[in-house]
Amino acid sequence: MGPIAKEVAGSFDGKSVRFVNFDFTTDETKAKAKAEAEALGVAATYAKYAPQTGFALIYNTKTQKVVGKLSADSDVAAWTAELSKEL
Numbered sequence: 009m010g011p012i013a014k015e016v017a018g019s020f021d022g023k024s025v026r027f028v029n030f031d032f033t034t035d036e037t038k039a040k041a042k043a044e045a046e047a048l049g050v051a052a053t054y055a056k057y058a059p060q061t062g063f064a065l066i067y068n069t070k071t072q073k074v075v076g077k078l079s080a081d082s083d084v085a086a087w088t089a090e091l092s093k094e095l
Contacts, residue, residue, distance in 0.1 A: 012082070012083070012087055013064055013083055016084055016088055020091065025095070028048065030045065038059065042054065053065065060091075062080045063079050063080060064087075065093050066078065066091065075091050076091075076093075078090055
């Protein structure tokens with residue numbers, strides 16, 4: 009995770025938010041990322057967006073839909089507000 013995501017993640021401890029980082033650096037990390045996406049039940053969303061970088065998706069596991077997209081160019085306040093809106 010990038011620095012913004014790491015900072016934001018701490019403010020959501022204990023809430024129903026899970027931060028997952030998919031690493032596309034090497035073939036090995038790509039395989040691990042794909043396996044983790046499958047284990048989390050988000051394989052279709054992973055397939056649609058991998059290996060794009062520079063953003064985070066807000067994914068609702070109940071509806072199994074992407075409900076938001078956070079840019080790496082945004083600040084902590086924007087990420088926090090968007091995530092809070094979806095809780």
